[in-house]
Amino acid sequence: MTKQFFDYDNGNFAQAISDNMAMDSGGNLLMRMGSNMAMDMDSGELHIISGWSDDED
Numbered sequence: 001m002t003k004q005f006f007d008y009d010n011g012n013f014a015q016a017i018s019d020n021m022a023m024d025s026g027g028n029l030l031m032r033m034g035s036n037m038a039m040d041m042d043s044g045e046l047h048i049i050s051g052w053s054d055d056e057d
Contacts, residue, residue: 006050007048012026014038030049036048038052
């Protein structure tokens with residue numbers, strides 16, 4: 001099952017590539033900070049996302 005979500009801050013869709021990392025449609029790497037928050041690895045900005053579920057959730 002692929003984990004996909006929407007980034008409300010930049011309007012891109014993203015797909016998880018590991019438990020804590022994802023790549024959005026713009027080629028940016030995102031690190032999971034919580035269920036609805038990810039950090040852009042290039043800029044360090046926090047982004048609000050539609051939801052990045054964890055298997056433990």
